[in-house]
Amino acid sequence: MIFRVATRRDLPAVLALLADEDRVLDPAATVVSEEHERAFAAIESDARNEMLVLTDRDADTAVxxxxxxxxxxxxxxxxxPGLGRGGRERALVEAVRVRADRRGEGLGAELMRLAVERARGLGCGLVQLTSSKRRTAAHRFYERLGFARSHEGFKLPLERP
Known part of the structure; x- marks a missing residue:
């Protein structure tokens, strides 16, 4: 398995993972909207953002x-960046998904281990994430990995103009 930064070519597969966490969707049938294209381009061009993927093959031999x-x-x-934790950055983890047909193999734990290792290597003093209250299995998973329920989160959806 290879852990790497996603490329534009990976976008349909990433969107398929994010679209339905309970089923495997065909990336070829995934609609990539202009909004998705803009969002991916923004992530890709921002040194403080990374979309990362775990693949089953070396990216140099199969893309x-x-x-x-x-x-x-x-x-x-x-x-x-922040002033807390001695001015050390924190890493925010979002959009964590593993293919539905590959769960239970330790891939999620490996994905998170690699992400934490990457954040630590970049000097981050904390890794944080939020998870929907409905995702109780995900909460158990994060707790098994050592994440603690230390804060209560709040979100405010903003209407599109």
């Missing part, structure tokens, strides 16, 4: 499903 590579999981890391 997409047509060549034999399958995206097994993904997550987004955002690095946030």
């Amino acid at each position: 997409d499903a047509e060549r034999g590579e399958v995206i097994l999981g993904c997550l987004q890391l955002t690095y946030i």
Whole structure:
């Protein structure tokens, strides 16, 4: 398995993972909207944001499903500067997904381990994430990895103009 920064070519597979966490969707049937394109371009061009993927093959020998590579999981890391923790950055983990047919193999734990290692290597003093209250299995998973329920989160959806 290879853990790497996602490329534009991975976008349909990442969107398929994010669209339905209970089923495997065909990336070729995934609609990539202009909004998705803009969001991916913004992530890709921002040094403080990374969309990362876990694949089943070396990216140098296979770059997409047509060549034999399958995206097994993904997550987004955002690095946030702050004055707390001695001025060290924190890493925010978002959009964590593992293919529904590959769960239970330790891929999610490996994906998170690699993300934490990456954040630590960049000097972050904390890794944080939020998870929907409905995702109780995900909460148990994060707790098994050593994450603690230390804060109560709040979100305010903003209407589109």
